Amino acid sequence: MSMNDTLAEVASQPAVWRRTAELAARASRELGAPGERMLLLGCGTSWFVAQSIAELRESAGLGETDAVCASEYVPRRRYDRVVAITRSGTSTEVLEALRRVPAGTRRIAVTAVRGEPVDDLTDARLLLDFADERSVVQTRFPTAVLALTRTAYGKKDLELIVADGDAALAAPLPADPAEIDHLVFLGTGWTVGLAHEAALKVREAAQAHTESYPAMDFRHGPVAVAGPRSLIWSLGDVPAGLDEVARRAGATVHRDDLDPLAQLVLLHRFALALAAHRGLDPDRPRLLTRSVVLT
Template sequence: MNVTATEVASQPDVWAQALDLADPGRRELAAPGERMLVLGCGTSWFVAESIAQLREGAGLGETDAVCASEYVPRRRYDRVVAVTRSGTSTEVLDALRQVPAGTRRVVVTAVDGRPVDDLSDARLLLDFADEGSVVQTRFPTSVLTLARAAFGADLTRAVEDGFQALRADLPADPADIDHLVFLGTGWTVGLAHEAALKVREAAQAYSESYPAMDFRHGPVAVAGPRSLVWSLGDVPTALDDVARSAGATAYRDALDPLAQLVLVQRFALALAAHRGLDPDTPRLLTRSVVLT
Protein backbone atom coordinates (compact mmCIF):
# COMPACT_ATOMS: atom_id res chain seq x y z
CA MET A 1 0.00 0.00 0.00
CA ASN A 2 1.37 3.44 -0.93
CA VAL A 3 1.48 6.41 1.44
CA THR A 4 -1.50 8.10 -0.20
CA ALA A 5 -3.67 4.98 0.18
CA THR A 6 -2.66 4.64 3.83
CA GLU A 7 -3.70 8.23 4.49
CA VAL A 8 -6.99 7.75 2.65
CA ALA A 9 -7.75 4.78 4.89
CA SER A 10 -6.95 6.75 8.05
CA GLN A 11 -9.62 9.40 7.51
CA PRO A 12 -12.52 8.29 9.74
CA ASP A 13 -10.16 7.96 12.71
CA VAL A 14 -8.56 11.32 11.95
CA TRP A 15 -11.98 12.98 11.66
CA ALA A 16 -12.76 11.84 15.19
CA GLN A 17 -9.63 13.71 16.33
CA ALA A 18 -10.70 16.82 14.43
CA LEU A 19 -13.93 16.88 16.43
CA ASP A 20 -11.84 17.44 19.59
CA LEU A 21 -11.08 20.93 18.20
CA ALA A 22 -14.76 21.85 17.92
CA ASP A 23 -14.58 24.54 20.64
CA PRO A 24 -11.67 26.54 19.17
CA GLY A 25 -13.21 25.87 15.77
CA ARG A 26 -16.43 27.57 16.87
CA ARG A 27 -14.50 30.58 18.17
CA GLU A 28 -12.48 31.11 15.01
CA LEU A 29 -14.69 29.76 12.21
CA ALA A 30 -18.26 30.37 13.37
CA ALA A 31 -17.87 34.00 14.59
CA PRO A 32 -21.62 34.74 14.32
CA GLY A 33 -22.50 37.98 12.60
CA GLU A 34 -19.06 38.67 11.16
CA ARG A 35 -18.28 39.04 7.46
CA MET A 36 -15.68 36.42 6.64
CA LEU A 37 -13.38 35.60 3.75
CA VAL A 38 -11.84 32.13 3.34
CA LEU A 39 -8.68 31.79 1.23
CA GLY A 40 -6.77 28.84 -0.18
CA CYS A 41 -4.97 27.46 -3.22
CA GLY A 42 -5.76 24.23 -5.06
CA THR A 43 -7.45 21.78 -2.72
CA SER A 44 -7.60 24.40 0.03
CA TRP A 45 -9.47 26.77 -2.28
CA PHE A 46 -12.14 24.13 -2.85
CA VAL A 47 -12.30 23.57 0.91
CA ALA A 48 -12.75 27.33 1.29
CA GLU A 49 -15.68 27.25 -1.14
CA SER A 50 -17.38 24.54 0.89
CA ILE A 51 -16.75 26.33 4.18
CA ALA A 52 -18.26 29.54 2.81
CA GLN A 53 -21.42 27.72 1.74
CA LEU A 54 -21.69 25.86 5.04
CA ARG A 55 -21.21 28.97 7.17
CA GLU A 56 -23.78 31.03 5.29
CA GLY A 57 -26.15 28.07 5.28
CA ALA A 58 -25.85 27.91 9.06
CA GLY A 59 -26.94 31.57 9.28
CA LEU A 60 -23.65 32.73 10.79
CA GLY A 61 -22.94 35.60 8.40
CA GLU A 62 -21.85 36.60 4.92
CA THR A 63 -18.93 34.47 3.78
CA ASP A 64 -16.86 34.61 0.60
CA ALA A 65 -14.24 32.22 -0.76
CA VAL A 66 -11.43 33.37 -3.02
CA CYS A 67 -8.43 31.67 -4.58
CA ALA A 68 -5.50 33.19 -2.69
CA SER A 69 -3.68 34.19 -5.88
CA GLU A 70 -6.71 36.30 -6.89
CA TYR A 71 -7.18 38.09 -3.58
CA VAL A 72 -7.43 41.89 -3.84
CA PRO A 73 -8.49 43.77 -0.67
CA ARG A 74 -11.49 45.57 -2.19
CA ARG A 75 -14.18 44.40 0.24
CA ARG A 76 -14.24 44.82 4.00
CA TYR A 77 -14.14 41.68 6.13
CA ASP A 78 -14.10 41.22 9.88
CA ARG A 79 -12.10 38.04 9.59
CA VAL A 80 -9.95 36.33 6.95
CA VAL A 81 -9.37 32.58 7.27
CA ALA A 82 -6.54 30.99 5.28
CA VAL A 83 -6.46 27.23 4.75
CA THR A 84 -2.94 25.95 4.03
CA ARG A 85 -1.67 22.46 4.78
CA SER A 86 2.01 23.36 4.61
CA GLY A 87 1.92 26.94 5.83
CA THR A 88 4.43 27.83 3.11
CA SER A 89 2.41 28.40 -0.10
CA THR A 90 3.59 31.67 -1.58
CA GLU A 91 0.18 32.88 -2.79
CA VAL A 92 -1.40 32.35 0.65
CA LEU A 93 1.41 34.22 2.38
CA ASP A 94 1.16 37.08 -0.11
CA ALA A 95 -2.60 37.30 0.37
CA LEU A 96 -2.32 37.46 4.16
CA ARG A 97 0.22 40.27 3.87
CA GLN A 98 -2.40 42.29 1.97
CA VAL A 99 -5.15 41.89 4.58
CA PRO A 100 -5.98 45.36 5.96
CA ALA A 101 -4.92 46.20 9.52
CA GLY A 102 -7.61 45.48 12.08
CA THR A 103 -8.93 42.41 10.27
CA ARG A 104 -8.50 39.21 12.26
CA ARG A 105 -6.37 36.67 10.41
CA VAL A 106 -6.94 32.98 11.19
CA VAL A 107 -4.87 30.15 9.75
CA VAL A 108 -5.93 26.50 9.48
CA THR A 109 -2.81 24.43 8.92
CA ALA A 110 -1.17 21.06 9.55
CA VAL A 111 2.38 22.10 10.40
CA ASP A 112 3.77 24.11 13.31
CA GLY A 113 6.48 26.72 12.98
CA ARG A 114 5.92 27.75 9.37
CA PRO A 115 6.03 31.27 7.83
CA VAL A 116 2.24 31.56 7.93
CA ASP A 117 2.35 31.62 11.75
CA ASP A 118 3.88 35.11 11.70
CA LEU A 119 1.01 36.38 9.55
CA SER A 120 -1.85 35.17 11.75
CA ASP A 121 -3.65 36.31 14.87
CA ALA A 122 -4.96 32.82 15.61
CA ARG A 123 -4.23 29.33 14.39
CA LEU A 124 -6.11 26.03 14.21
CA LEU A 125 -3.40 23.35 14.05
CA LEU A 126 -4.45 19.96 12.68
CA ASP A 127 -1.02 18.34 12.93
CA PHE A 128 -2.63 14.92 13.43
CA ALA A 129 -4.07 15.28 9.89
CA ASP A 130 -0.76 16.18 8.23
CA GLU A 131 0.23 14.06 5.25
CA GLY A 132 3.35 12.55 3.80
CA SER A 133 1.73 12.48 0.38
CA VAL A 134 1.76 15.28 -2.16
CA VAL A 135 -1.88 14.65 -3.06
CA GLN A 136 -4.07 15.94 -0.24
CA THR A 137 -6.72 13.65 1.21
CA ARG A 138 -7.13 13.56 4.99
CA PHE A 139 -6.13 17.16 5.73
CA PRO A 140 -8.90 18.80 3.66
CA THR A 141 -11.56 16.36 4.84
CA SER A 142 -10.49 16.94 8.45
CA VAL A 143 -10.73 20.71 7.98
CA LEU A 144 -14.26 20.28 6.65
CA THR A 145 -15.11 17.96 9.54
CA LEU A 146 -13.96 20.64 11.97
CA ALA A 147 -15.83 23.39 10.15
CA ARG A 148 -19.08 21.43 10.00
CA ALA A 149 -18.85 20.69 13.73
CA ALA A 150 -18.09 24.35 14.43
CA PHE A 151 -21.23 25.31 12.52
CA GLY A 152 -23.39 22.97 14.59
CA ALA A 153 -23.54 19.72 12.58
CA ASP A 154 -23.54 16.28 14.21
CA LEU A 155 -20.74 14.35 12.51
CA THR A 156 -21.44 10.94 14.07
CA ARG A 157 -22.92 9.60 10.85
CA ALA A 158 -20.12 11.08 8.76
CA VAL A 159 -17.48 9.13 10.70
CA GLU A 160 -19.52 5.92 10.44
CA ASP A 161 -20.05 6.46 6.73
CA GLY A 162 -16.34 7.09 6.31
CA PHE A 163 -15.61 3.55 7.46
CA GLN A 164 -18.32 2.26 5.12
CA ALA A 165 -16.73 4.13 2.19
CA LEU A 166 -13.48 2.27 2.85
CA ARG A 167 -15.30 -1.06 2.46
CA ALA A 168 -17.67 -0.19 -0.38
CA ASP A 169 -17.30 -1.47 -3.93
CA LEU A 170 -16.07 1.05 -6.46
CA PRO A 171 -18.82 2.35 -8.75
CA ALA A 172 -17.11 1.14 -11.93
CA ASP A 173 -14.10 -0.77 -13.19
CA PRO A 174 -11.32 1.79 -13.73
CA ALA A 175 -10.43 -0.05 -16.95
CA ASP A 176 -13.79 1.03 -18.39
CA ILE A 177 -13.53 4.73 -17.53
CA ASP A 178 -11.60 7.45 -19.38
CA HIS A 179 -13.59 10.50 -18.32
CA LEU A 180 -15.13 11.54 -15.01
CA VAL A 181 -17.62 14.29 -14.24
CA PHE A 182 -18.37 15.27 -10.63
CA LEU A 183 -21.54 17.17 -9.78
CA GLY A 184 -22.39 18.93 -6.53
CA THR A 185 -24.86 21.40 -5.10
CA GLY A 186 -24.51 23.89 -2.27
CA TRP A 187 -21.45 23.07 -0.20
CA THR A 188 -20.76 19.92 -2.23
CA VAL A 189 -19.86 21.97 -5.32
CA GLY A 190 -16.51 22.51 -3.61
CA LEU A 191 -16.31 18.77 -2.98
CA ALA A 192 -17.00 18.12 -6.66
CA HIS A 193 -14.13 20.39 -7.65
CA GLU A 194 -11.87 18.64 -5.16
CA ALA A 195 -12.95 15.21 -6.43
CA ALA A 196 -12.06 16.12 -10.00
CA LEU A 197 -8.71 17.49 -8.87
CA LYS A 198 -7.89 14.23 -7.08
CA VAL A 199 -8.45 12.28 -10.29
CA ARG A 200 -6.25 14.66 -12.28
CA GLU A 201 -3.47 14.66 -9.68
CA ALA A 202 -3.36 10.96 -8.83
CA ALA A 203 -4.32 9.38 -12.16
CA GLN A 204 -3.61 12.08 -14.79
CA ALA A 205 -7.12 11.44 -16.06
CA TYR A 206 -9.68 13.66 -17.78
CA SER A 207 -12.03 14.93 -15.07
CA GLU A 208 -14.45 17.82 -14.76
CA SER A 209 -16.68 19.30 -12.05
CA TYR A 210 -19.76 21.52 -12.07
CA PRO A 211 -22.68 22.79 -10.04
CA ALA A 212 -25.11 19.98 -10.75
CA MET A 213 -27.78 21.78 -12.74
CA ASP A 214 -25.15 23.25 -15.06
CA PHE A 215 -24.33 19.79 -16.41
CA ARG A 216 -27.07 20.19 -19.03
CA HIS A 217 -25.75 23.60 -20.09
CA GLY A 218 -22.95 22.23 -22.24
CA PRO A 219 -20.82 19.71 -20.28
CA VAL A 220 -23.09 16.79 -21.19
CA ALA A 221 -21.89 17.19 -24.79
CA VAL A 222 -18.60 15.40 -24.05
CA ALA A 223 -20.08 12.57 -21.96
CA GLY A 224 -20.11 9.12 -23.54
CA PRO A 225 -19.92 5.37 -22.93
CA ARG A 226 -16.58 5.62 -21.10
CA SER A 227 -17.71 8.49 -18.85
CA LEU A 228 -18.60 8.20 -15.17
CA VAL A 229 -20.92 10.97 -13.91
CA TRP A 230 -20.67 11.01 -10.12
CA SER A 231 -23.10 12.99 -7.93
CA LEU A 232 -22.01 14.25 -4.51
CA GLY A 233 -24.66 15.30 -2.01
CA ASP A 234 -28.29 16.11 -2.82
CA VAL A 235 -27.95 16.35 -6.59
CA PRO A 236 -31.31 16.05 -8.42
CA THR A 237 -31.83 12.46 -9.53
CA ALA A 238 -33.08 13.60 -12.96
CA LEU A 239 -29.45 14.29 -13.88
CA ASP A 240 -28.74 10.56 -13.77
CA ASP A 241 -31.09 10.15 -16.73
CA VAL A 242 -29.31 12.98 -18.53
CA ALA A 243 -25.98 11.18 -18.04
CA ARG A 244 -27.40 7.86 -19.19
CA SER A 245 -28.91 9.47 -22.28
CA ALA A 246 -25.34 10.35 -23.28
CA GLY A 247 -24.28 6.72 -22.79
CA ALA A 248 -22.44 7.47 -19.53
CA THR A 249 -22.52 5.58 -16.24
CA ALA A 250 -24.33 7.57 -13.52
CA TYR A 251 -23.44 7.01 -9.87
CA ARG A 252 -24.68 8.27 -6.52
CA ASP A 253 -24.99 6.85 -3.02
CA ALA A 254 -26.53 7.76 0.33
CA LEU A 255 -23.28 8.25 2.26
CA ASP A 256 -22.40 11.53 3.94
CA PRO A 257 -20.71 13.75 1.33
CA LEU A 258 -17.32 13.58 3.07
CA ALA A 259 -17.52 9.80 2.95
CA GLN A 260 -18.48 10.04 -0.72
CA LEU A 261 -15.23 11.94 -1.27
CA VAL A 262 -13.32 9.09 0.40
CA LEU A 263 -14.79 6.73 -2.20
CA VAL A 264 -13.71 9.14 -4.94
CA GLN A 265 -10.19 9.12 -3.55
CA ARG A 266 -10.16 5.33 -3.62
CA PHE A 267 -11.34 5.35 -7.22
CA ALA A 268 -8.62 7.85 -8.17
CA LEU A 269 -5.99 5.54 -6.66
CA ALA A 270 -7.44 2.52 -8.45
CA LEU A 271 -7.42 4.43 -11.73
CA ALA A 272 -3.80 5.42 -11.11
CA ALA A 273 -2.87 1.78 -10.51
CA HIS A 274 -4.64 0.74 -13.73
CA ARG A 275 -2.60 3.34 -15.61
CA GLY A 276 0.66 2.20 -14.02
CA LEU A 277 1.11 5.42 -12.04
CA ASP A 278 2.43 5.98 -8.52
CA PRO A 279 0.14 8.47 -6.71
CA ASP A 280 2.91 9.18 -4.21
CA THR A 281 4.91 10.84 -6.99
CA PRO A 282 2.33 12.77 -9.04
CA ARG A 283 3.57 14.35 -12.25
CA LEU A 284 4.90 17.93 -11.94
CA LEU A 285 3.50 18.37 -8.43
CA THR A 286 5.11 19.20 -5.09
CA ARG A 287 3.78 19.29 -1.54
CA SER A 288 3.77 23.10 -1.51
CA VAL A 289 4.01 25.70 -4.24
CA VAL A 290 6.81 28.07 -3.23
CA LEU A 291 7.55 30.72 -5.85
CA THR A 292 10.87 32.46 -6.23
Protein backbone atom coordinates in the same frame (compact mmCIF):
# COMPACT_ATOMS: atom_id res chain seq x y z
CA MET B 1 7.23 6.90 -0.09
CA SER B 2 5.44 3.72 -1.17
CA MET B 3 1.93 3.41 -2.51
CA ASN B 4 1.03 1.90 0.86
CA ASP B 5 1.55 5.30 2.52
CA THR B 6 -1.06 6.97 0.33
CA LEU B 7 -3.50 4.14 0.87
CA ALA B 8 -2.90 4.35 4.60
CA GLU B 9 -3.67 8.08 4.61
CA VAL B 10 -6.89 7.49 2.67
CA ALA B 11 -7.90 4.68 5.03
CA SER B 12 -7.13 6.77 8.13
CA GLN B 13 -9.72 9.44 7.35
CA PRO B 14 -12.61 8.30 9.60
CA ALA B 15 -10.25 8.00 12.59
CA VAL B 16 -8.74 11.41 11.82
CA TRP B 17 -12.20 12.98 11.56
CA ARG B 18 -13.06 11.69 15.02
CA ARG B 19 -10.02 13.51 16.43
CA THR B 20 -11.32 16.84 15.12
CA ALA B 21 -13.77 16.82 18.04
CA GLU B 22 -10.86 18.09 20.16
CA LEU B 23 -10.91 21.35 18.18
CA ALA B 24 -14.66 21.82 17.73
CA ALA B 25 -15.12 24.49 20.40
CA ARG B 26 -12.21 26.56 19.15
CA ALA B 27 -13.31 26.15 15.55
CA SER B 28 -16.75 27.48 16.50
CA ARG B 29 -15.09 30.64 17.81
CA GLU B 30 -12.55 31.18 15.04
CA LEU B 31 -14.56 29.99 12.02
CA GLY B 32 -18.05 30.79 13.29
CA ALA B 33 -17.97 34.26 14.87
CA PRO B 34 -21.72 34.96 14.28
CA GLY B 35 -22.47 38.19 12.48
CA GLU B 36 -18.95 38.80 11.24
CA ARG B 37 -18.04 39.09 7.57
CA MET B 38 -15.43 36.44 6.81
CA LEU B 39 -13.10 35.71 3.91
CA LEU B 40 -11.52 32.30 3.28
CA LEU B 41 -8.33 32.03 1.24
CA GLY B 42 -6.63 28.99 -0.26
CA CYS B 43 -4.97 27.51 -3.33
CA GLY B 44 -5.92 24.31 -5.13
CA THR B 45 -7.49 21.87 -2.68
CA SER B 46 -7.62 24.52 0.05
CA TRP B 47 -9.54 26.90 -2.23
CA PHE B 48 -12.17 24.24 -2.92
CA VAL B 49 -12.43 23.52 0.81
CA ALA B 50 -12.85 27.27 1.33
CA GLN B 51 -15.74 27.31 -1.15
CA SER B 52 -17.51 24.56 0.76
CA ILE B 53 -16.93 26.24 4.13
CA ALA B 54 -18.25 29.56 2.82
CA GLU B 55 -21.51 27.92 1.77
CA LEU B 56 -21.77 25.99 5.05
CA ARG B 57 -21.22 29.14 7.13
CA GLU B 58 -23.76 31.24 5.27
CA SER B 59 -26.36 28.47 5.27
CA ALA B 60 -25.87 28.18 9.04
CA GLY B 61 -26.86 31.84 9.35
CA LEU B 62 -23.49 32.89 10.76
CA GLY B 63 -22.80 35.77 8.38
CA GLU B 64 -21.61 36.79 4.94
CA THR B 65 -18.71 34.61 3.82
CA ASP B 66 -16.57 34.71 0.69
CA ALA B 67 -14.01 32.25 -0.67
CA VAL B 68 -11.26 33.56 -2.93
CA CYS B 69 -8.31 31.88 -4.61
CA ALA B 70 -5.33 33.34 -2.77
CA SER B 71 -3.53 34.37 -5.96
CA GLU B 72 -6.59 36.47 -6.95
CA TYR B 73 -7.12 38.24 -3.63
CA VAL B 74 -7.36 42.02 -3.87
CA PRO B 75 -8.38 43.91 -0.67
CA ARG B 76 -11.42 45.68 -2.09
CA ARG B 77 -13.98 44.58 0.51
CA ARG B 78 -13.94 44.93 4.28
CA TYR B 79 -13.87 41.73 6.34
CA ASP B 80 -13.86 41.21 10.08
CA ARG B 81 -11.62 38.18 9.76
CA VAL B 82 -9.65 36.36 7.09
CA VAL B 83 -9.03 32.61 7.31
CA ALA B 84 -6.17 31.09 5.34
CA ILE B 85 -6.31 27.33 4.72
CA THR B 86 -2.85 25.95 4.04
CA ARG B 87 -1.70 22.44 4.88
CA SER B 88 2.01 23.27 4.75
CA GLY B 89 1.87 26.88 5.91
CA THR B 90 4.37 27.73 3.16
CA SER B 91 2.39 28.31 -0.07
CA THR B 92 3.65 31.56 -1.56
CA GLU B 93 0.30 32.85 -2.86
CA VAL B 94 -1.35 32.36 0.55
CA LEU B 95 1.45 34.17 2.35
CA GLU B 96 1.36 37.05 -0.14
CA ALA B 97 -2.42 37.34 0.21
CA LEU B 98 -2.14 37.52 4.01
CA ARG B 99 0.39 40.34 3.69
CA ARG B 100 -2.21 42.32 1.72
CA VAL B 101 -4.93 41.96 4.37
CA PRO B 102 -5.68 45.42 5.86
CA ALA B 103 -4.41 46.12 9.35
CA GLY B 104 -6.93 45.50 12.10
CA THR B 105 -8.46 42.44 10.41
CA ARG B 106 -8.22 39.25 12.46
CA ARG B 107 -6.23 36.63 10.56
CA ILE B 108 -6.55 32.89 11.22
CA ALA B 109 -4.52 30.00 9.78
CA VAL B 110 -5.91 26.49 9.39
CA THR B 111 -2.83 24.35 8.93
CA ALA B 112 -1.22 20.98 9.63
CA VAL B 113 2.30 22.12 10.49
CA ARG B 114 3.61 24.21 13.37
CA GLY B 115 6.37 26.81 13.03
CA GLU B 116 5.96 27.70 9.35
CA PRO B 117 5.87 31.22 7.79
CA VAL B 118 2.08 31.45 8.01
CA ASP B 119 2.37 31.62 11.82
CA ASP B 120 4.08 35.02 11.60
CA LEU B 121 1.28 36.45 9.45
CA THR B 122 -1.72 35.37 11.52
CA ASP B 123 -3.19 36.13 14.93
CA ALA B 124 -4.24 32.56 15.70
CA ARG B 125 -4.24 29.12 14.16
CA LEU B 126 -6.22 25.92 14.12
CA LEU B 127 -3.54 23.22 14.04
CA LEU B 128 -4.60 19.85 12.63
CA ASP B 129 -1.18 18.23 12.92
CA PHE B 130 -2.81 14.81 13.40
CA ALA B 131 -4.18 15.17 9.83
CA ASP B 132 -0.84 16.04 8.20
CA GLU B 133 0.27 13.90 5.26
CA ARG B 134 3.43 12.68 3.59
CA SER B 135 1.56 12.64 0.27
CA VAL B 136 1.70 15.41 -2.30
CA VAL B 137 -1.94 14.67 -3.16
CA GLN B 138 -4.04 15.85 -0.23
CA THR B 139 -6.75 13.56 1.16
CA ARG B 140 -7.16 13.48 4.94
CA PHE B 141 -6.19 17.08 5.73
CA PRO B 142 -8.93 18.72 3.63
CA THR B 143 -11.58 16.21 4.69
CA ALA B 144 -10.59 16.71 8.34
CA VAL B 145 -10.99 20.48 7.95
CA LEU B 146 -14.46 19.97 6.49
CA ALA B 147 -15.47 17.45 9.15
CA LEU B 148 -14.36 19.93 11.83
CA THR B 149 -16.22 22.83 10.22
CA ARG B 150 -19.45 20.93 9.69
CA THR B 151 -19.65 19.81 13.30
CA ALA B 152 -18.58 23.25 14.58
CA TYR B 153 -21.45 24.81 12.60
CA GLY B 154 -23.88 22.16 13.84
CA LYS B 155 -24.52 20.90 10.32
CA LYS B 156 -23.88 17.19 10.98
CA ASP B 157 -23.19 14.84 13.88
CA LEU B 158 -19.53 13.81 13.74
CA GLU B 159 -20.16 10.16 14.55
CA LEU B 160 -22.55 9.86 11.60
CA ILE B 161 -19.88 11.24 9.29
CA VAL B 162 -17.31 8.82 10.73
CA ALA B 163 -19.65 5.83 10.32
CA ASP B 164 -20.23 6.67 6.66
CA GLY B 165 -16.49 7.12 6.20
CA ASP B 166 -15.95 3.58 7.46
CA ALA B 167 -18.65 2.36 5.07
CA ALA B 168 -16.92 4.12 2.16
CA LEU B 169 -13.72 2.23 2.89
CA ALA B 170 -15.56 -1.08 2.57
CA ALA B 171 -17.88 -0.23 -0.35
CA PRO B 172 -17.27 -1.58 -3.85
CA LEU B 173 -15.89 0.86 -6.38
CA PRO B 174 -18.60 2.41 -8.57
CA ALA B 175 -17.03 1.25 -11.85
CA ASP B 176 -14.16 -0.75 -13.31
CA PRO B 177 -11.25 1.70 -13.74
CA ALA B 178 -10.35 -0.10 -16.98
CA GLU B 179 -13.63 1.10 -18.47
CA ILE B 180 -13.44 4.77 -17.43
CA ASP B 181 -11.28 7.57 -18.82
CA HIS B 182 -13.58 10.58 -18.28
CA LEU B 183 -15.16 11.64 -14.99
CA VAL B 184 -17.66 14.38 -14.18
CA PHE B 185 -18.48 15.37 -10.60
CA LEU B 186 -21.68 17.22 -9.76
CA GLY B 187 -22.67 19.00 -6.55
CA THR B 188 -25.12 21.47 -5.09
CA GLY B 189 -24.63 24.01 -2.29
CA TRP B 190 -21.57 23.14 -0.22
CA THR B 191 -20.86 20.04 -2.31
CA VAL B 192 -20.01 22.11 -5.41
CA GLY B 193 -16.64 22.79 -3.77
CA LEU B 194 -16.45 19.09 -2.96
CA ALA B 195 -17.07 18.24 -6.62
CA HIS B 196 -14.22 20.53 -7.68
CA GLU B 197 -11.96 18.85 -5.12
CA ALA B 198 -12.95 15.38 -6.33
CA ALA B 199 -12.07 16.31 -9.90
CA LEU B 200 -8.71 17.68 -8.79
CA LYS B 201 -7.87 14.44 -6.97
CA VAL B 202 -8.40 12.39 -10.14
CA ARG B 203 -6.36 14.81 -12.24
CA GLU B 204 -3.50 14.78 -9.73
CA ALA B 205 -3.39 11.06 -9.01
CA ALA B 206 -4.47 9.50 -12.32
CA GLN B 207 -4.02 12.25 -14.97
CA ALA B 208 -7.53 11.56 -16.24
CA HIS B 209 -9.91 13.86 -18.11
CA THR B 210 -12.03 15.20 -15.28
CA GLU B 211 -14.66 17.94 -14.91
CA SER B 212 -16.83 19.37 -12.12
CA TYR B 213 -19.93 21.56 -12.12
CA PRO B 214 -22.89 22.78 -10.10
CA ALA B 215 -25.28 19.93 -10.84
CA MET B 216 -27.90 21.69 -12.92
CA ASP B 217 -25.24 23.21 -15.17
CA PHE B 218 -24.37 19.72 -16.48
CA ARG B 219 -27.08 20.03 -19.12
CA HIS B 220 -25.84 23.45 -20.24
CA GLY B 221 -23.06 22.11 -22.43
CA PRO B 222 -20.90 19.63 -20.43
CA VAL B 223 -23.17 16.67 -21.26
CA ALA B 224 -22.02 17.02 -24.88
CA VAL B 225 -18.72 15.26 -24.14
CA ALA B 226 -20.17 12.46 -21.99
CA GLY B 227 -20.11 8.98 -23.48
CA PRO B 228 -19.74 5.24 -22.80
CA ARG B 229 -16.38 5.69 -21.03
CA SER B 230 -17.65 8.50 -18.78
CA LEU B 231 -18.48 8.22 -15.08
CA ILE B 232 -20.93 10.84 -13.82
CA TRP B 233 -20.64 11.06 -10.03
CA SER B 234 -23.20 12.98 -7.94
CA LEU B 235 -22.15 14.29 -4.52
CA GLY B 236 -24.95 15.00 -2.08
CA ASP B 237 -28.44 16.18 -2.91
CA VAL B 238 -28.18 16.34 -6.71
CA PRO B 239 -31.45 16.27 -8.73
CA ALA B 240 -32.17 12.66 -9.71
CA GLY B 241 -33.34 13.69 -13.18
CA LEU B 242 -29.74 14.28 -14.18
CA ASP B 243 -29.07 10.54 -14.02
CA GLU B 244 -31.27 9.90 -17.04
CA VAL B 245 -29.56 12.70 -18.96
CA ALA B 246 -26.18 11.04 -18.30
CA ARG B 247 -27.46 7.57 -19.17
CA ARG B 248 -28.82 8.81 -22.49
CA ALA B 249 -25.28 9.92 -23.27
CA GLY B 250 -24.13 6.34 -22.59
CA ALA B 251 -22.34 7.21 -19.35
CA THR B 252 -22.09 5.26 -16.12
CA VAL B 253 -23.90 7.01 -13.25
CA HIS B 254 -22.95 6.87 -9.59
CA ARG B 255 -24.89 8.20 -6.63
CA ASP B 256 -25.31 6.73 -3.15
CA ASP B 257 -26.67 7.56 0.30
CA LEU B 258 -23.32 8.09 1.97
CA ASP B 259 -22.48 11.44 3.48
CA PRO B 260 -20.80 13.55 0.76
CA LEU B 261 -17.55 13.65 2.73
CA ALA B 262 -17.57 9.85 2.84
CA GLN B 263 -18.23 9.79 -0.89
CA LEU B 264 -14.97 11.69 -1.28
CA VAL B 265 -13.21 8.81 0.51
CA LEU B 266 -14.71 6.39 -2.02
CA LEU B 267 -13.51 8.71 -4.78
CA HIS B 268 -9.99 8.68 -3.31
CA ARG B 269 -10.01 4.90 -3.56
CA PHE B 270 -11.24 5.05 -7.15
CA ALA B 271 -8.59 7.61 -8.09
CA LEU B 272 -5.84 5.35 -6.73
CA ALA B 273 -7.29 2.35 -8.57
CA LEU B 274 -7.45 4.37 -11.79
CA ALA B 275 -3.84 5.47 -11.30
CA ALA B 276 -2.75 1.87 -10.78
CA HIS B 277 -4.59 0.79 -13.95
CA ARG B 278 -2.76 3.51 -15.89
CA GLY B 279 0.61 2.48 -14.47
CA LEU B 280 1.01 5.71 -12.51
CA ASP B 281 2.43 6.28 -9.04
CA PRO B 282 0.17 8.77 -7.20
CA ASP B 283 2.87 9.16 -4.56
CA ARG B 284 4.89 10.95 -7.23
CA PRO B 285 2.33 12.92 -9.24
CA ARG B 286 3.53 14.54 -12.43
CA LEU B 287 4.83 18.11 -12.05
CA LEU B 288 3.47 18.49 -8.51
CA THR B 289 5.08 19.21 -5.14
CA ARG B 290 3.72 19.20 -1.59
CA SER B 291 3.70 23.01 -1.49
CA VAL B 292 4.06 25.64 -4.22
CA VAL B 293 6.86 27.94 -3.12
CA LEU B 294 7.69 30.61 -5.70
CA THR B 295 11.00 32.44 -5.96
